[in-house]
Amino acid sequence: MLAFVATTAASQRLSPIPVDTAAMDAHLRFLASDLLEGRAPATRGGRLAAEYIAAQFQALGLEPAGANGSYFQPVALVGMTPQPMLSWGKAGGATDTLVYRDAFVAWAERPEADIAASGEVVFVGYGIRAPEWQWDDYKGADLRGKVLLMLVNDPGLVDSTVFLGKILTYYGRWTYKLEEAARQGAAGAILIHTTESATYPWEVVRGSWSVEQFKLDQPHSPSIAFAGWVTEASARTALSKAGLNLDSLTRTAARRGFRPIPTGITASVGVHSALRRVESDNVVARLPGRDPRLASQAVLITAHWDHKGIGPPIRGDSIYNGAEDNASGVAAILGAAKALARLPRQRSVCTAAPHSTRPDRRGAESRCHKRPRGDARHGRARHGPLDAGTGFRSGRARGVAHYRVAARRAWLVFSVGPLSVCARRRPGVVDQTRRRFCRASRGMGRAAGEHLQPGPLSSAQR
Incomplete structure (x- = not known):
């Protein structure tokens, strides 16, 4: 059974919270459908994808964390x-x-x-x-x-x-x-x-x-x-x-x-x-923590929503659906948000669907928290790469998670990346992808549950 695991302060026992894999499958199938035309930024299909993700955040009861009380963070692109x-x-x-x-x-x-x-x-x-x-x-x-x-x-x-x-x-x-x-x-x-x-x-x-x-x-x-x-x-x-x-x-x-x-x-x-100058959106939301002392700390779970749109035909098909890159990741963060909303969380949880793999992950992060004073730096050299559980270690599946350490606050960032190859439309790709990201979500859930424990930060997190 797929499960997110949280540890309570009272019992320190594992408490499984089921993940709705049927809903994740539905998200994946919609986001990778021809209707969205490959989800390129600043296109009709891209806007549909962003609106869909925002609507799902709202349906799950997540608070808007974007501009002007919305779920959207505008991003200027070239x-x-x-x-x-x-x-x-x-x-x-x-x-x-x-x-x-x-x-x-x-x-x-x-x-x-x-x-x-x-x-x-x-x-x-x-x-x-x-x-x-x-x-x-x-x-x-x-x-x-x-x-x-x-x-x-x-x-x-x-x-x-x-x-x-x-x-x-x-x-x-x-x-x-x-x-x-x-x-x-x-x-x-x-x-x-x-x-x-x-x-x-x-x-x-x-x-x-x-x-x-x-x-x-x-x-x-x-x-x-x-x-x-x-x-x-x-x-x-x-x-x-x-x-x-x-x-x-x-x-x-x-x-x-x-x-x-x-x-x-x-x-x-x-x-x-x-060249053309356009505007796209990150889609960002927040589940507030319930402990006044710890709510200013957060777990950020992120997966980019866009893909390559329409391009040169490959075996007669010019729509680059992006089932694995990265509709699978978006489906995973929506599944994670639904499961984490049931946790007795003391720290906050931020979910972000930025518009691309490379530009400004920090922008989406800043909508969840004010950046503390002091220089933020990656903890990779000190702590080593933190893989988001065993699910990301199977086959060609990829996931990146790292500590961002700054002053007296810390964020744990789960970046849910493509779980295999950069997918094009081909028979069975959605079903193949669903099986991969469902396996991967087990590991992500274990890691997320571990770091959502109430209590003080570990020495590594400090």
Whole structure:
């Protein structure tokens, strides 16, 4: 039986609270239906999805936590539809121009109409700096202005004794790798795709990154100029012409002693983007805690509601339904909210459905609480990644949860991410997804119940 588990102060006994899996299944089927046209931000389908989630929050008795007493938090976005080109080859020799979508995808990392960058390609292994795992692929190398070529996932994929083995950590996600490339001062980053390392096939990459991308419409911190993916075959061919072997490089990258390897390849990338400025919404709600001393602390459960909308047809279907990415996560937070509403909670519970995986999770969080004085920081280095229970550890399922520690308050954040691949419409995908997220919700429930116990914060939470 699926259950959320809470511990009472009086008995310290486990008290199961059933999760309504039938309701979660219904949420999933509606959000992933063709009617919502892929739930892209600032589209009719996206607005329908946001209104649906807000209506469900209201039906569950959750308080609005958005602007002007509503469930909505407006977010200004820049939409960018890319038209990229990429050519590369050994310095001084012939260059190969790759075919867009078939061999590569690329996009601008800055909200500008035209981006152009070129530089020496340096292979940086998995592109990870993780002090808590004693891992540094960069070793202090000067990579300013370089184009970084890197593997997807993390070294645990090939060595179960490092990181979390085959359990994907945040360091294995492309989002982290691009952030780290920016910190290194690189001009751009190119990810080498394999189905095993990415956990999804090339058609998912091609479809996801050839449609409109969204970024926050606000000043940005320094970033790389562009990012992209190349097929394994394209990377293998380019490296071979430069006298390098991708298999050997991959084996070397799995060792702690790895250092960046100049490839002798020069890459040139140009991205023209059609820009439009739009507004979307995060959907945020709150279950207030009942203990005056602890109600200012909260558990934040979040899952992004949007997907890719309508794009190039895949097997004749141009609607990217996003059953697994991330209608499943939204269905899970709605199921969690319904179950947690029955708890004798002393801390508050905030549920947030932001508009995207990358932009401003903090914005939704701030609607639940005023940010305390002092610097908020991730507790990853101190506490290690906190996986939301065993449900997120099965197969390719992914969940990210971490402590955000700030001054005298702490939040536990459950980010319910895609539970498997970035789904397209195909036979049985909704049923496959339902089985996965129902398994995952068991673990999330155990973790949520543990951290909703009444009483003082643990030393780790402080």
